[in-house]
Amino acid sequence: MTHRRAGGEPAVDAELVESVEAGAELLREVCDQALEALGSTVPPTQLRALLIVDRFDRLNLNTLAQEMRASNSATSRLCDRLQASGLIVREAAARDRREVVISLSLPGRRLVGWARRQRRRELAKVIDTMSPAGREALVNGLSAFRAALDGHP
Structure with a gap:
């Protein structure tokens, strides 16, 4: 349960x-430099x-838009x-031909793999x-932060 001050903060x-x-900004800076x-x-x-498409493997436009907050x-x-x-492939979903499913192409997978390796090397x-x-x-702090984001404090 989150404790709140007067005014909802x-x-x-x-x-x-x-x-x-500040830590998040530094982490982003290291990743950006990579x-x-x-x-x-x-x-x-x-x-x-x-990176989002890779995380989901296959997703529709609505899900990608939600994840992108766009x-x-x-x-x-x-x-x-x-x-x-040539970085993604769009195709009709098997269940509903009107739905478009997005996945990475082979060059897209290679690029994402390279990007992850670069970031991990710098980290x-x-x-x-x-x-x-x-x-x-x-590790403990980031694990607790992730649990809080997932609603499991």
């Missing part, structure tokens, strides 16, 4: 929230969409660009400099 120490925010080799060939929004029309235009680049460099206790605290 969570009762969490502001310094803790700022620290988590992908700089892509340059402008695959913009960040397109790469984010590819409108269906914007997501459809994004998919047009990804398909034109490993940072984690390697941490103490064993720091690593354990990081």
